[in-house]
Amino acid sequence: MKLTHISKIFFPNSLKEVKALVDINLTFEDGEFTTLSGESGSGKTTLLNIIGGLERPTSGSVFIDELELTALSDKQMADYRLRHIGFVFQAYNLISVLTVRENIGFIMKLLRYDEAKINKRIDELSGILQIEDILDKLPGQISGGQQQRVAVARAVASRPKLILADEPTANLDSKNGERLMKMLRSLNEKEHVTVIFASHDRYVLEQSKRIIVLEDGAVIEDR
């Protein structure tokens, strides 16, 4: 994945104008386990959103395997997200009326996987993420840590190329945060999925293979 000259300006030409990203050029290889780091307002979430096709840059392009993501229509972009990107949000964001099992299988259902394949994958992931006992519960009936693990399961269930996780440990205590990172790391190694975080959590940074530090919308460090 290649990002070329990405800039993002919110409320352009107004008093509220904010330059969130300034001429970002980055390349991500398959199977990376990378964290976008930086202080609040540094632009890491905005960059993550642009990589995930949730937001369009003011200028610049995102290429994934020769496909220019930024040139796609909203509908094509939604389809691309469905097929190739898994999201883990800070606030878990599960579908409240679906059980844990249904939440995990939701994207696979949209992709028309057959029922047996969906169930097999749910069983496999629930084992890895240790959520076998809560599969028939609704999101409102489980803890925050469990909800975040379900969100991870939903994100990886259809084996997307890329997982984008925005502050996935922010609402978790340190024990649950570490546990989640270990699981994501294990999924990254076992399933060779590319994972990009936006986080300033020390433990997330320790676990990352690559850290990109942003400040005032620009990359100041890439190690």
Next chain:
Amino acid sequence: MYKIAFDLAWKSLIRRKTRTLMVIMMIALSLSGLLFLQGLYDGMVSHMINTSIRSDSGEISLYAKQYRLEKTIDYHIDDPRAIKAYLHQSKEIDAYAIRLSGEGLVATAHKSLGATLKGVRLEDERRFGDFDTFLFQGKFDFGPKKQEALIGFKLAEKLKVTTGNRLVFTAQDASGEINAISFRISGIIKSGNLAVDEGSVFVSIETMEQFLALPNSATQIALRIKDKSQVNSIQSMLQKKFSTLDVLRWDELYPLLIEMRDMMDIFNWLSYAIVFAVAALGIFGVILMSILERMREFSIMMAIGTPYKNIRYQVISEAFIMAIAGYIIGAILGLGFLVYTASSGIDLRYYQAGLESFGLNAILYADIRYHYFFQAFASVFFATSLSILWPLHVLKKIKPIEIIQGKML
């Protein structure tokens, strides 16, 4: 795609029971109210039309030309036997009543009033319109010497007479002489037809023929038609056959009833529109709220790649599942109300005087017609469609990230 959306809609409804039940009950109660009002209004009008037909006009009436304008026995039907013979063998005619009426003055020892003296055959009237069921007091009989009379209850009230009292009726006979005849009241009639109740005295037609010196004559021949949908064609056919007579339908004889029916239709539509607007606003509000409160959920669904189409189907499915459930429950409730009111009626005897002054029965009966249910279905369908337009518009406009961003930034 539809299956997933429907499945999600179904689960959303089942797992948010309170909201779902609230919307369904709101639709059901509004709808049953609509059906009930519609049936009741129609029942009131039908009752008035029915009593007018049964107590007087039939579906069609035959008069001598000019009689309806002049109301004088100078314009009477001479020798109705030929007509009677024709009607007797006609397959379209269910029953007929031959009447000889005269305008005059009815008096007691203390009071006199203008009234119509109607010469009838009670057996014919019974067959014609179950006239005996209008008997409110006394007996349905003119006595052995045909010197007894039935009187409309309002006229009896005004004259302050009751059964057993005597009346004197004064009128001009066919030769121009002023004659008077005395009757004892055998019964009091309460038909719901103001013309009958307020201004009619019924006597035997034979007595009337003698009194008016008009043997073998009639002023009105009223007909009951077997197939009500054929009234217009039968009227045309009779008009051709009896071209010297006026052949008039009930609605031509009672134009006020048609005006009242039209007025009731307006009331009906007004009530319908008000209840419909309340129901539509209610459905709109609840569906809009249910979407607004789930905006974050829909945003997440869109963010993870759920096509807008899918979410639109989900919202439409949710709204229409609730609407159909509400319709079914509302239709069953409404039908229950209507069946009960059609058979037992609503007892408004407390307001009897007021209702009777409009020709209405103190016990109101509802009508039940198939079209109520089709109309109600169309209304619910329309209200639901309207209710989801705005929420869908709002959904289409949202940018998922803007909703999620509150947490993401």
